[in-house]
Amino acid sequence: MTFRQARWDEPLLWEVRPPREGAPEAHLPDSIPPELRRRKAVRWPELSELEVARHFTRLSQMNFGIETSFYPLGSCTMKYNPRVSEVLARRPGVADLHPYQPEESVQGILAILWELERSLGRITGLPHISLQIAAGAHGEYVALRMTAAYLKDRGETQRTEVLLPDTAHGTNPASAAMAGFTTREIPSKDGCVDLRALDAALSERTAAFMLTNPNTAGLFEEDILEISDRVHRAGGVLYYDGANLNAILGKTNPGKMGFDVAHLNLHKTFATPHGGGGPGDGALCAGDRLRDYLPVPRLERKGRKFHLSYDHPKSIGKVKTAYGNVGLLLRAYAFIRAHGEEGVKRVSERAVLNSNYLGQRLGEHLPRAFKPLVKHEFVLSGAPLRERGVRTLDLAKRLLDEGVHAPTVYFPSLVEESLMVEAPETESKRDLDAFVEAFLRALHDSPEHLREAPVNLSVGRVDEVRAARALLLSWRDLEKAGAQGAGGAAAGSAAHTGP
Amino acid sequence: MVRWIPGNGEEESLLLKSLGLGSVEELFRDIPEKARIRKIGLDPPMSEMQVVREVDRLLAKNRTLEEFDAFLGAGLYDRYTPAVVDGILQRSEFYTSYTPYQAEASQGVLQTLFEFQSLWVELTDMEVANASLYDGATAIGEAMLMARRLSPGHRFLLPSTLFWERRSVLENYAPRTDMEFVEVPCDPKTGRLDLGFIERESRRDCFGVLVEYPDSLGILQQDLPKVKAAIGDRPLIVSADPLALTILEPPGNWGADIVVGEGQGFGVSSSFGGPLLGLIACRHRDARMLPGRIVGATADGAGRRAFTLTLQAREQHIRRSRATSNICTNQTLVSLAFLAYATAMGPKGLAQLASELASRGQELAKALREVPGLKAPLVEAPFLWEFAVGVEGRGTDEFLRSMFGEGVLAGSSLADPRPGARAPRFPGFLTSVGERTDTAAIDRYARAARKVLGSPTSGGAP
Structure with a gap:
């Protein structure tokens, strides 16, 4: 164990150099009404370029990334983000385009988006695509808006x-x-949808059934065709949450399984970077049933010309400014083109192989929830740790000390003290074995060490309860609380405790 | 072929052997035969070099903003970003990292988000900001839903000048059939808001009021500071331009309850419309109603300052169907770009850029005012670097197309392009100056407009 993270005690920008007080240093044109002119300049420091670069570089050194650490995060698909995509997304040919330029001047990027749509249509078996989706949750929301419009058209507003x-x-x-619906949870049986419980829940009030397959336990819903039949017979829309698509590329697809509409997280399966929590990148793929309701504009091809069409009278309209996170869509396009048919299939094969391998090895040390054959992820229970007075959270924090990220913890919630582990295709056997070694060192460490962890990072165990109580949410709050200074305690006295 | 899957094809057999399997297909035996596919239908693999060449071949068919005299804006701007900003964004610990749920491994991202929140608080003079939303339009949608949580009522007041795209997004954020939009009229000559209307209507079952600062026609309404007094305790939502806030009185000073904005112009290119950045801030008392992630300061066991995601009980992964929003993935890296850009520019650099652009905006209006057949600005009201222009005697689209033929991207139409859509209340287009807009570009614009408007039949695009 040789990992030590940088520890810089890096000040906040306002502490590097205090902002200057007074009016803004700018000469405004006379046309701006005096009552709207800023009287006091924004409280914001003047730093030299080196000060700027050093501040952010130091902060970056206090953060894990894919190029430093394995992230075995279930349901997050933290794979390598190819560097070439970063280069391509910065090409002036895409970066210096404005979305409101005339179509004739953007035929190249439209061709790329068209090709991407076609590829995603083939990958999902759902050929009608909108790329105007910011992230997974946004895709869900848009699909449910489309579902509502579809049901309204059919007079099925009940x-x-x-x-x-x-x-x-x-x-x-x-x-x-x-999106204005009520929700009803169906209890699972052995980690999968219980058909009897589904039957009991389906009714003339059912708008949609939302499912991910493989599901969040990493299990393939083997009854999927039966589920699809029953939902459709009851008149509902079957929705595919594409968070776990990395497991099934080239083996099956949402269309073949009977789904009507699917969102994809291109920042998972198609390797666009997670960016510390975003931007994500989505696509919404629809079959014939919901096609007409997709957001506008829809990309169309007329001969050799590409066209953004607004002529879709049933469309729900716009769901976001412009056409989607194009800089990221280009990265997903590059990923698919490079891998091609053969490579895209190998992505899922290797991801599933990696996760089953890791599942087998870790399953010797902690109980596995559900059956051993999984797809891209698996779930362990940290419940036995309790006998030693520690919890899954302690194990997760201790893993950080090894220079690897922790798995997803406490989800899915139906498994006690759960750890959800995913090993994407870009991790080598050597890295998986190293993770197992690290996991075992952590697991077998003393309860005291586990509870004290982490000790090798820029800070020790962070007090989240105190954060929620003190609610110091900005530099202003810290000032009011008299809690400036990186070395000292932040939350000496609470500025306010909220309602 | 690219080497993004390790082991050169040899590791698979080792892994299979450990699992006691003969073939990888055995791992997919739980997929029912009827749901299986044999092929996807994608093209064959390419090397990295081939991908680069293919992308470059296609991108070469685009004509970038640099090839035109471009006057496009409407919330998305072509601004120069100091090189140091992209250097920061290309730190892989930032761009490849995951959401900072494990705070101890993520102090870098958490501190930058805390600084970003603090910056939006300073720009707006509000009290609490979140770590980002998708874009400015969805931020208005989220703010409207937040107002609904804060206040009873069914009617929402919004500007009659609101850009159709934002309006359409807003309609998609108002799924409840018991929600009604009421447009606030403004004087067609002066752009002044009808304060009496606002005062009256805000007392009739209204749960919130939206104003823009400046608005979708570029107008700086001078009565905005009086709106809060007119609506009393109804939430006031202000959609503000971040660069404008470096020289304008912040909405927090005139009573805003929620301030949102589009942050793209700070540190990322327009990139054909994304990724963008949704900004939102509110008052302390309403912090628990905010959508999305929030970073707070706290300490570790040894009392060292540390940062962590906080108030997570509002969010979807905890509260599920009762969350304040469904948002999970946000725009963190763009928040970092916003912060790094503002830091690299400094307060003086930002305010000088804003006032410089505002001056050039006046210069452009002066030049276009002289062009027969144009009404510039369409509404005689104060503005900064954007304003609406009317085209007399012919269609806006035809004019814009002809200008394109002259190498000028004069602006974006204010009309909703959907067939059968309502005609815009202010027909015309929005024109916007940028850092590339020098006096020569303004001259070329005016000259091209004269030519286009002077000729009885305008030429098409090249």
């Missing part, structure tokens, strides 16, 4: 309920509620 398994990602119920 369909107000969205069904989901109890293993669903939290975004599923949140999106459904935001």
